[in-house]
Amino acid sequence: MVRETFDRELQRLQDETLVLGSMVENAIIDSVEILKRRDMVGSRRLIAQDRDINAKRFSIEADVLILIATQQPMASDLRTLAAILDIASELERIGDYAKGIAKINLLIGEGPLMKPLIDVPRMAEKARDMLHRALEAFAQGDTDLAWAIPTEDDEVDSLYDQVYRELITYILADPRVIEQANYLLWVAHNLERAADRVTNICERVVFTVTGEVLEMDVESA
Amino acid sequence: MAKIRVEHLDFYYGSTLALSDISMDVQDRQITALIGPSGCGKSTFLRCLNRMNDTIPGVRMEGQVLLDGQDIYTSGTDVVDLRRRVGMVFQRPNPFPQSIFDNVAFGPLVLGMHKRKNLIDLVEKSLRGAALWDEVKDNLKQEALGLSLGQQQRLCIARTIAVEPEIILMDEPCSALDPIATLEIEELMNRLKENYCIVIVTHNMQQAARVSDRTGFFWLGKLVEFNDTQVIFTRPGQQLTEDYITGRAG
Numbered sequence: 001m002v003r004e005t006f007d008r009e010l011q012r013l014q015d016e017t018l019v020l021g022s023m024v025e026n027a028i029i030d031s032v033e034i035l036k037r038r039d040m041v042g043s044r045r046l047i048a049q050d051r052d053i054n055a056k057r058f059s060i061e062a063d064v065l066i067l068i069a070t071q072q073p074m075a076s077d078l079r080t081l082a083a084i085l086d087i088a089s090e091l092e093r094i095g096d097y098a099k100g101i102a103k104i105n106l107l108i109g110e111g112p113l114m115k116p117l118i119d120v121p122r123m124a125e126k127a128r129d130m131l132h133r134a135l136e137a138f139a140q141g142d143t144d145l146a147w148a149i150p151t152e153d154d155e156v157d158s159l160y161d162q163v164y165r166e167l168i169t170y171i172l173a174d175p176r177v178i179e180q181a182n183y184l185l186w187v188a189h190n191l192e193r194a195a196d197r198v199t200n201i202c203e204r205v206v207f208t209v210t211g212e213v214l215e216m217d218v219e220s221a
Numbered sequence: 222m223a224k225i226r227v228e229h230l231d232f233y234y235g236s237t238l239a240l241s242d243i244s245m246d247v248q249d250r251q252i253t254a255l256i257g258p259s260g261c262g263k264s265t266f267l268r269c270l271n272r273m274n275d276t277i278p279g280v281r282m283e284g285q286v287l288l289d290g291q292d293i294y295t296s297g298t299d300v301v302d303l304r305r306r307v308g309m310v311f312q313r314p315n316p317f318p319q320s321i322f323d324n325v326a327f328g329p330l331v332l333g334m335h336k337r338k339n340l341i342d343l344v345e346k347s348l349r350g351a352a353l354w355d356e357v358k359d360n361l362k363q364e365a366l367g368l369s370l371g372q373q374q375r376l377c378i379a380r381t382i383a384v385e386p387e388i389i390l391m392d393e394p395c396s397a398l399d400p401i402a403t404l405e406i407e408e409l410m411n412r413l414k415e416n417y418c419i420v421i422v423t424h425n426m427q428q429a430a431r432v433s434d435r436t437g438f439f440w441l442g443k444l445v446e447f448n449d450t451q452v453i454f455t456r457p458g459q460q461l462t463e464d465y466i467t468g469r470a471g
Contacts, residue, residue, distance in 0.1 A: 003468045072427050074454045074466040211456030 006071045010080065013063055014139065017084050017091075020056045021135040024091045025128050027053065027098035028194060032124040035105045035187065036117050043102040053095035060088045079211060083204040087138065090197045090204075094131065097190035104183045113184070114170060114177045120184070123159045123191040126152070130198045137205045146205035149198060150216040156195040163188040222290055224249035224388065224418045225270060230284035232265055232274070239265050241442045243284070247435075249387075252410060252419045254429035254450065257439030258465070263422045266439070267390050270420065271307035272300055288388075305332060308381035312393040314373035316365035316380070321348075321357050324365045324376055328384040343383060351379035352409045371402025375409065382413075389413065391421040395428065407432050426466055430454045438462045 027046060034042035064081050067073065073081055130149050137145040167181040203216050223246035232240035240262045247253050255263040268274045269286055272293060286293050293303055305328070316324050325344045329335045335343055344361065348354040353375040357363070365376055374394060381389055391410075395403040410419060410432050423429050429436050430450060437447040438459075446453065446462045457463045464470035 006468070074426070074430070075457055075463050077467050078455060 003071075006067070006073070006077070009063075009067055009071075010073075010077060013060060013067070013084055014080070016056070016060050016063075017087055018135055018139060020053065020060065020088060020091050021131065023049075023053050023056065024095045024098070025131055027095050028124055028128050028131070028191070031098040031101035031105075032117070032121050032187070032191075035101060035108075035113075036121065038105070038110065038112070040106060040110065043105040046102040047099055050095055050099040053092060057088045057092040061085060076208070076211075079208050083138070083208040086204050087201050090200050094194045094197050097194045100190050101187050104187055108180055108183050114180050115166075117184075119159045119163045119166070120188055120191065123156055123163075123188060123195075126156050126159070127191050127195040127198065130156075130195055131201070134198050134201045134205065137202065138208070141205070141209050143206050143209050146202040147216070149202050153195050153199055156192055160188050160192040223247060223287075224289065225420075226285075226287040226290075227269075228285040228287070230266075230269060230282065230286065232262070232269060232283075233281040234265075234277070235279045239442050240269075243444045245437060245444060245447055247418060247420060249418045250414060250416070251434040252414050252421060252432055254433035254436045255420065255422045255439060256424075256426055256429050256436060256465075259424070261439040262442040263437075263439045264392055267392055267420060267422050270388070270390055271304050271309060272298075273304070273309065275300065305384045306386055307388040307390060308384065308386035309390045309392070310374070310377050310381055310394050312396045314370055314377050314397065316368075316373050316376050318364070318366055320362045321365050321368070321376060322361040325379050325383045328380060332384060334384065344379075347379040347383040348376075350382050350413070351375045352405065352412070353379055369402070371398050371405055374398060374402070374406060378406075378409065378413075382417075386417065388418045388420065391419065393422055393424060396424065403428070426454075438465060440465070 027049065030042070030046055033039075034046060064085050068078070068081055130152055133145060134149050136142070137149070164185060167185055171178050171181050199216050203214060206216075207213050225245075225247035227243055227245045227247075230240055230243040231238065243266060255266065257263050265274065269282060270293075274280050274282070282294065288303075288307070292298075317327060319327070322344055325347050326340045329340065329343055330337070345354060345358070348357065353372060356372060357368070357376075365373065368376060374397075378389075395406050398406065407428065410421070413419060414434075421429075421433065433450045435447065436450045436453040438445045438453065438457075438461075440461060446457060446459045448458070452458075453462065454466060457466065461470065
């Protein structure tokens, strides 16, 4: 017996989760590009677009609950729906980090940055790439890929440490830059947190396939 | 020790093998649900637990069914007492065409368990145990068949527990009932399991998921998987179980 109606809706919700993921990937990259370009209009646009991300997340959540209530899913179907709820929430939070970076751009205001951005864009690209592959793992039920991604979080953490040390150096040389340095450190912090949330998504992928909830810190990966 | 232990049970209707190599431990003070598609043998298995299949001509059973460690199929077994200890509630409510009081009192009277003067307390206790007392206490002389189907089924449960069973078998007890009456029976089952071992056959997987502690999945006469209900319905070990409970097989 094939549950065509249910399968179609489950697939749609998985696809919608990937669409949400794509929106968030773009937001993370755009937020740093906008910061580099000193684009105030771009920041306001990105902040407004975060509403679309939130709306998509809540729409997915509502449809998941309807499917659970009306179709009584069990086993792997139920785990998939539970994972979609969690992943949508993680994606929405990553979207908030991108919005936060856009707001920081407005707070810094017009004019050149205190230093060229080099490591921060690297962090953004790394976080985006991790997220993209985590969503691939979700789409394909690929637990091997899901286990491999969290180990790359070390690279993001190292870049964050580098940004921190470099900004401290600038502050010690000229304390007048402390405000902007603080803002830039928050940008790096947001990107570091985004990468952490990708690990949570990978944990949900493994849960969907195996039914086991396992923490993916570096020691257990 | 398991309340019921089934070991390598085979069951035949004539030459047809209906149950194959069933082994299962059923624990006391728990609800065990048996699920599976129509014709998979779950009701046949249920009837093995109180020898109700004895009434069917041409049947044969191999293996053992142990109740508190004692094989119920030995030649010396008092089958009448067995069916008192292992009571049964059927799909369609079947109260006797008598008053509510007489329905509940019938079993204890016939078994000589109580003097008539003690029956009033026993009937009240049984009707309370079946969550029916408050609805019928003011007119115990009314005809049982005048009750709603949900009330009739609870009366049948009261009748069952009046003879002080240890185990209650339920063969799709809610199939003939509306959703509200079904939920009332399920709530009653949750209360009954504090004092009895309950085994329920149900077509309704959501019911099995709601009420039971352990679930056994039957398929073509075999016990495919038997585990905690939470495990069966969230991460079953067998692909066939997964396919059945997600509606992709059966």
